[in-house]
Amino acid sequence: MRGEPIDADYLVPARYDQYYGAYATLPDWFPADLASRGEVLELACGTGRIAIPLAERGIEATGLDYSRQMLSLARSKAEARKVRVDWILGDMRRFETGTQYGSILLLHNALWHLHDLSDFEECMRCVLHHLAPGGCFILDVFVPGLEILNRDPGERYPFSRYRDRETGREVPVTESYRYEADTQIARLRHYREDSDEIVGGLNLRMYFPKELDALLKYNGMTIEGKFGSWNRDPFEPDSRHQLCFCTATRRRDDADGRSGRAPAELDQDSVRAGASRGSDTGRTGKRSRNAA
Numbered sequence: 001m002r003g004e005p006i007d008a009d010y011l012v013p014a015r016y017d018q019y020y021g022a023y024a025t026l027p028d029w030f031p032a033d034l035a036s037r038g039e040v041l042e043l044a045c046g047t048g049r050i051a052i053p054l055a056e057r058g059i060e061a062t063g064l065d066y067s068r069q070m071l072s073l074a075r076s077k078a079e080a081r082k083v084r085v086d087w088i089l090g091d092m093r094r095f096e097t098g099t100q101y102g103s104i105l106l107l108h109n110a111l112w113h114l115h116d117l118s119d120f121e122e123c124m125r126c127v128l129h130h131l132a133p134g135g136c137f138i139l140d141v142f143v144p145g146l147e148i149l150n151r152d153p154g155e156r157y158p159f160s161r162y163r164d165r166e167t168g169r170e171v172p173v174t175e176s177y178r179y180e181a182d183t184q185i186a187r188l189r190h191y192r193e194d195s196d197e198i199v200g201g202l203n204l205r206m207y208f209p210k211e212l213d214a215l216l217k218y219n220g221m222t223i224e225g226k227f228g229s230w231n232r233d234p235f236e237p238d239s240r241h242q243l244c245f246c247t248a249t250r251r252r253d254d255a256d257g258r259s260g261r262a263p264a265e266l267d268q269d270s271v272r273a274g275a276s277r278g279s280d281t282g283r284t285g286k287r288s289r290n291a292a
């Protein structure tokens with residue numbers, strides 16, 4: 001991931017919301033569960049599809065993302081709905097907000113953006129550093145679907161649609177999908193209808209169930225519960241989701257000690273596409289709390 005640009009789909013956030021819906025549908029138990037634990041940090045929060053509905057339920061929420069464009073739409077959506085969310089322009093592998101959270105979220109497959117082992121390790125170290133005692137790290141990522149991974153890279157598949165701002169016309173989007181067995185990364189390209197005009201793309205690192213369990217375990221997390229759906233069905237052979245509730249196995253100090261570098265010393269090279277030091281976040285990703 002390091003050195004790669006921000007995925008093209010995240011440079012046009014209005015389309016992202018049309019692809020997936022402006023707000024995620026959250027089951028009632030979820031905000032209630034979070035509210036019982038206190039302040040929430042959502043990593044890779046995108047356009048606020050989750051953080052904003054949480055804030056509307058009265059939860060103190062912070063959203064962190066490294067796409068300036070996604071955060072800008074998130075901010076204006078929150079303002080329009082008159083809710084307060086703290087938005088941080090930062091990298092989930094190297095942030096320091098100066099706060100500890102009762103829950104830290106990494107939802108809607110955002111884990112797929114941690115491509116390498118070092119990306120995963122750095123992110124988990126930051127999560128451990130920011131989890132309040134007894135706090136919960138909540139992760140939701142699809143089980144890789146073998147029928148999807150086996151797609152023909154030369155084929156086009158229906159993906160979604162968006163409204164063209166100039167013509168007002170609904171534009172169908174098709175997708176090509178190439179899965180690399182060595183990196184476990186799926187390279188997706190999005191095209192305007194059946195043409196060769198590329199309108200976006202994503203590079204997504206798949207996480208297989210036992211691999212994910214091991215990575216969490218060996219990066220200081222205890223999986224307290226793993227569910228196969230947002231109805232909290234058990235994780236089973238046909239499950240589509242990996243919804244994991246984790247607590248810290250290691251103490252916070254141990255997590256910090258494992259890294260040779262403190263978050264404040266890490267550079268912001270991977271905060272690309274216009275993210276600058278001293279803007280929303282400053283060098284460390286830390287900013288004072290203020291209204292959205």
Ligand SMILES: C[S@@+](CC[C@H](N)C(=O)[O-])C[C@H]1O[C@@H](n2cnc3c(N)ncnc32)[C@H](O)[C@@H]1O
Nearest residue numbers: 010044045046049065066067070091092108113
């Ligand atoms: C699937 S999208 C948004 C997920 C969001 N939770 C939702 O439900 O819409 C993933 C987001 O991850 C962000 N992202 C990818 N890599 C990141 C990184 N290293 N640090 C912070 N954000 C990152 C992208 O900019 C994008 O907004």
